[in-house]
């Protein structure tokens with residue numbers, strides 16, 4: 001039922017997204033767009049001791065996209081990069097805990113895709129630096 | 134073919150098997166549903182007359198060729214062209230690309246300007262960007278004024294600078310605004326500028342006459358005209374004759390030698406390979422169907438639906454509508470602070486199909502300063518009860534979204 005999709009807390013996260021904004025000197029910035037619908041999300045992360053020290057996101061998208069991205073930032077805060085790099089689709093679906101139809105799955109998962117993109121790039125960069133040493 | 138003396142939307146609807154599903158289909162501008170007459174003509178084409186065209190000497194092959202070339206004549210008649218000026222392609226997008234790659238490469242060079250408008254569908258922007266990039270030319274855009282119409286003063290100014298081509302849409306697929314095509318074409322011609330008219334969103338709603346318009350190139354898609362997935366490029370005979378083919382292969386040649394080949398005459402030199410015969414036949418059937426309904430009757434029916442829907446949306450009190458009041462085919466809107474996808478999802482739950490997103494018009498979304506919008510669009514089969522069901526679903530959505 002689509003009406004279950006728009007529970008009050010989802011609309012609240014959409015209208016007042018937590019961790020919405022940017023960071024002054026982020027260690028990673030990642031961005032992606034859903035080409036089919038034009039939703040876009042950017043994530044910024046400050047890394048501290050291999051953990052998500054601080055995190056902000058910006059974006060334009062539907063309630064499902066914005067709410068799930070926002071909840072994901074709350075969930076990721078304080079976790080190790082390794083943990084975040086292993087976040088799955090089910091983690092996000094558990095977080096938002098509403099029934100998502102397959103057409104809207106892409107909306108729900110855009111934030112995850114962008115966050116993992118950033119973490120992967122960051123880890124990749126770090127690995128390269130280590131290799132050089 | 135059945136003749137309808139008075140237009141009755143409920144009768145019209147019975148001609149479309151799709152509606153047995155019980156859906157409220159308000160996405161006709163994306164693609165229209167097909168009347169039985171179209172589907173039957175295509176089945177008949179496969180069952181009774183299937184052979185390759187322009188090749189065999191046996192009777193059946195001649196039948197298939199006659200059907201295909203007969204369809205070309207029918208399409209020509211529909212827009213008052215001659216059949217030698219009609220090229221069958223896949224869709225409007227391919228027709229624009231054909232003009233860009235053939236006429237464009239021969240006529241656009243370094244430093245030239247191609248004039249388009251901000252309200253174009255991506256298909257009337259990207260092929261010109263690609264051409265401009267390879268030729269060293271540039272694009273200029275006629276802006277949209279505050280009331281959602283093309284800025285005519287800006288168009289006049291840009292045309293005075295004599296761009297190499299003016300490509301614009303007749304009806305905007307977002308705003309529903311009808312551009313004064315005849316006036317714009319005359320303005321362009323006064324400056325010696327040829328014109329490509331994107332008729333994708335106008336040809337299902339108004340009678341087009343290429344002779345009266347005086348247009349150089351005109352494109353549209355069959356699937357938006359209640360027909361199958363085939364497209365049409367119209368070009369003035371002299372232009373087509375001078376143009377080089379873009380695709381090579383069978384059917385488009387006169388003679389092939391090891392060292393070189395010579396081209397077939399227009400329009401066949403642009404139709405390499407085995408063509409979409411059933412598509413052409415289905416499109417001709419769609420045109421018969423629409424002519425039998427009559428464009429005056431179609432226009433007055435669609436105006437009634439448009440006014441009824443605009444009134445309905447106004448009465449909801451939380452709807453922002455984009456574009457002029459006087460419009461054709463589509464209403465794009467946003468609903469309170471909700472994103473268009475959310476609106477479309479909730480409507481879908483009530484069996485109401487509306488499109489949401491940027492509608493392949495990202496530059497226009499930028500101009501309107503919105504990331505996306507929802508869009509309802511109407512056709513010959515849309516009824517007031519469809520609109521009632523959509524409004525009921527929107528009232529439900531208002532509650533769900535706490536608006």
Ligand SMILES: Cc1ncc(COP(=O)(O)O)c(C=O)c1O
Pocket residue numbers: 162163224225226227254256257302304305306331333334354493
């Ligand atoms: C104004 C306009 N031009 C061109 C097109 C492209 O049509 P097609 O995708 O069939 O080539 C569309 C389709 O949405 C349109 O609305």
